[in-house]
Amino acid sequence: MLTVDFDRFPVPAGCRLLDLGCGAGRHAFEAFRRGADVVALDYSHGEVAGVNAMLGAMALEGESPPTARAGGVRGDALALPFADGTFDRVIAAEILEHLPADTAAMAEIARVVRPGGWVAVTVPNRFPEQVCWSLSTAYHTVEGGHVRIYRLAELRERLTAVGLEPVGTHFAHALHAPYWWLRCLVGVHDDDHPATRLYHRLLVWDMMRAPRVTRTAERILNPVVGKSVVLYLRKPEVTSAVG
Template identity: 45%
Template sequence: MLTINFRDFPLSAGDRVLDLGCGEGRHAINVYLQERVLSIGVDLNLRDLRTAQARAQPFLQADRPHQLIFKQADATGLPFADGSFDKIICSEVLEHIADYHAVLREVARVLKPGGLLAITVPRAWPEKICWWLSDEYHQVEGGHIRIFNGHHLRDEIKQQGFHYYRRHWAHALHSPFWWLKCLFWKTQDTNPLIKTYHRMLVWDLMEKPWLTQTLEKILNPIMGKSLVMYFTKGTTTALRKNTQGEDSP
């Protein structure tokens, strides 16, 4: 299940792409499959990284098996040189990290001038309902520790030297699913309503039927669970070059 839209975040052959806080590898693997790029996923959770490596195995291409790398690292202190990456994805990460400003500074440091950044966080109002329905949802270890105001976060990212160019929302059909999980938190693993809804989401992911795909597109601006924002490091000229498939300056 992708949150980033690659039409808004175009990749070019030869790019070095960082999936920061990659979890079980959903974006890092898809980046690897999009173009002939070097895709590097980093996360602090070693168990998630092992899962990502296992999930990646069937997708590795014989002529470039070493262009998808998973590495353990702290997002507040990345083990990469300045300007190491052409593109960075940071999806559903900042809400988990106490010093998220340190993460933004590291992103600005390791991204090349003219590079593209995609950041996603939970949208405020669906997230507030989850917090209202269940204390456990946001008190669990490794859970969400803040609710972002999208405009405020956008301004904070711009203060790091980024130019904002696009936003959209994603995963509207997942908002009710999480509300149900929060409402029935203690019995969510056995609740028949939650199980049925989950089967529908899996069916939607695998089969991509017209009905649910269209419904989600209609509902995303209203109740999309994730806010997705895109930036370029530097000027609007750099953005035009990137989106036209030219080399970054």
């Protein structure tokens, strides 16, 4: 399930892409399939190991692009181990809301993307996230959980302040918001409740089949209850002064 729309976020073959806070690697794998050279970075050893195992499986199955490279590495979003302007593209999907020092992470994102490069940032959308927080303390007080709820205008301003220019916004995953509301109601750690199991089956069916009825419903509902908000930004080109 991709949150970043790769039709709005062009990833040409041969570009260098950082998937920051890659988790299980969903965006990293999509970028790699498109021929990008991908670094999938996460603080979790387990997530990095899982990404590298999947990349190995892709190679064995002949699914790896012949001219692209990809690998998972462990690293800290507050002190990225890369030189300035290393990447043509940076994706930071559902990571900033976990970081107390999110301003430092934003500055690092802006530092490692090259002038003229693109950045995609996704965070939980304010209204659906507020509902989750109001329904369940456990939803956001777990170790490594969400530490803030962003206002879209505030997030846009803060990313602008570190040197990035917003170029587009959209909302995603409206059908997933009720699933999390249900989990918050019945127990966020209860994976076996009949209501959440049934709704999860619906989500899996939707992802596998992509029927017109649910795709249309989500497109209509995304601006209202989309679970995530996505910002696309560019780093301005360096202009030389004319004397």
